[in-house]
Amino acid sequence: MIDIISTDKQYVANTYNRFPVELVSGKGSKVYDKDGKEYIDMGSGIGVTAFGIADTEWANAVSEQAAKLQHMSNLYYTQPCALLAKALCEKTGLKKAFFSNSGAEANECAIKVARKWAAENKGEDCYTIVTLQNSFHGRTLTTLAATGQDHFHKLFKPLTAGFIHTPTNDIEALKNTVNDNNVAAVMFECVQGEGGVIALEPEFVKAIAELSKEKNFLIIVDEVQTGNGRTGKFYGYMNYGINPDVVTTAKGLGGGLPIGAAVLGDRVENVLGFGDHGSTYGGNPVCAAGALNVINRIDDTLLAEVSKKSEYIFETLKNADGIENVSGMGLMIGIKTTKPAAEVVKAAMEKGVLCLTAKDKVRLLPALNIPFDELKWAIDIIKEVAK
Numbered sequence: 001m002i003d004i005i006s007t008d009k010q011y012v013a014n015t016y017n018r019f020p021v022e023l024v025s026g027k028g029s030k031v032y033d034k035d036g037k038e039y040i041d042m043g044s045g046i047g048v049t050a051f052g053i054a055d056t057e058w059a060n061a062v063s064e065q066a067a068k069l070q071h072m073s074n075l076y077y078t079q080p081c082a083l084l085a086k087a088l089c090e091k092t093g094l095k096k097a098f099f100s101n102s103g104a105e106a107n108e109c110a111i112k113v114a115r116k117w118a119a120e121n122k123g124e125d126c127y128t129i130v131t132l133q134n135s136f137h138g139r140t141l142t143t144l145a146a147t148g149q150d151h152f153h154k155l156f157k158p159l160t161a162g163f164i165h166t167p168t169n170d171i172e173a174l175k176n177t178v179n180d181n182n183v184a185a186v187m188f189e190c191v192q193g194e195g196g197v198i199a200l201e202p203e204f205v206k207a208i209a210e211l212s213k214e215k216n217f218l219i220i221v222d223e224v225q226t227g228n229g230r231t232g233k234f235y236g237y238m239n240y241g242i243n244p245d246v247v248t249t250a251k252g253l254g255g256g257l258p259i260g261a262a263v264l265g266d267r268v269e270n271v272l273g274f275g276d277h278g279s280t281y282g283g284n285p286v287c288a289a290g291a292l293n294v295i296n297r298i299d300d301t302l303l304a305e306v307s308k309k310s311e312y313i314f315e316t317l318k319n320a321d322g323i324e325n326v327s328g329m330g331l332m333i334g335i336k337t338t339k340p341a342a343e344v345v346k347a348a349m350e351k352g353v354l355c356l357t358a359k360d361k362v363r364l365l366p367a368l369n370i371p372f373d374e375l376k377w378a379i380d381i382i383k384e385v386a387k
């Protein structure tokens with residue numbers, strides 16, 4: 001029989017430092033490797049499988065659509081795309097959605113919207129987009145430029161011009177940056193995911209909102225990871241009481257199929273006109289049908305459950321041996337362990353729990369509907385191996 005790990009190593013580009021495990025199937029928050037070993041999935045494909053693996057309702061929505069109309073050009077109307085846009089707008093109060101296939105592309109759209117809005121409303125020399133140090137916005141050359149972490153930039157220059165990174169949670173520095181530059185937009189994650197699962201301070205987010213009025217720039221919130229119920233609210237910004245102009249999302253939106261969205265508020269809903277942007281696959285009927293199923297199921301009951309599970313994780317791990325601190329929001333959790341995070345993740349995996357890392361932390365992004373007993377079991381293992 002063909003060995004998948006060695007075949008992958010030989011033929012797939014070396015961009016992922018994969019764990020030595022070949023996963024073949026799963027159900028909910030349980031996943032199985034090729035030898036039948038069971039794991040509790042505390043990463044959900046980096047916050048993608050919002051309702052777990054092979055969720056029946058989601059799989060039905062997707063397969064019914066696949067058997068009916070799997071793709072059509074965006075030159076025609078299709079039902080899932082329109083209904084998904086409507087659901088996103090109704091749940092956020094925003095006005096229009098542009099669909100893409102990934103988080104990076106959703107952010108590309110937001111950046112194009114900000115540039116065109118600023119060119120038309122503030123002049124063509126107003127193009128600067130301010131982002132935060134330690135942020136992560138994607139891997140395309142433009143979203144890399146937006147990403148405020150130098151180690152991602154090395155050897156890929158020149159990147160797209162027009163981005164400035166300001167220190168996270170530093171209001172004075174932010175004020176100086178927006179005073180000294182002709183700013184089109186400020187773009188940020190409410191909880192920096194790849195940067196180590198760090199929630200922004202409410203005062204800092206409030207300062208961005210106040211400055212955006214004073215200086216007339218747009219607020220773009222990157223909800224690729226924090227969106228779609230992950231933080232215990234429908235979108236992460238809803239924890240902060242602000243009204244963004246553009247909200248980008250992906251990951252959990254599709255529940256396991258590639259879809260991204262840039263959702264546009266009333267100041268920018270008509271900035272993009274015919275031909276200004278596009279994507280062959282954007283809003284694809286199968287992906288949109290899956291996403292619609294996900295979005296329709298994120299209700300107050302589920303969100304309350306997310307918060308309850310979050311509290312349980314914080315309470316259980318906060319003062320445990322070998323754990324220095326727990327950060328994040330909802331089911332987006334960073335754990336600073338005394339032992340190196342990679343060592344803890346490896347030990348947890350051997351005991352049947354799949355975790356992620358972010359910077360020097362163990363990162364957890366379980367499915368929103370992970371059963372409480374499976375969550376408890378996984379957290380006990382993490383606690384034990386972190387000791």
Ligand SMILES: *Cc1c(COP(=O)(O)O)cnc(C)c1O
Nearest residue numbers: 102103104136137138193224225
């Ligand atoms: C994952 C992520 C992205 C990039 O999404 P892709 O789908 O990998 O392009 C962008 N922003 C944030 C905050 C993310 O977590």
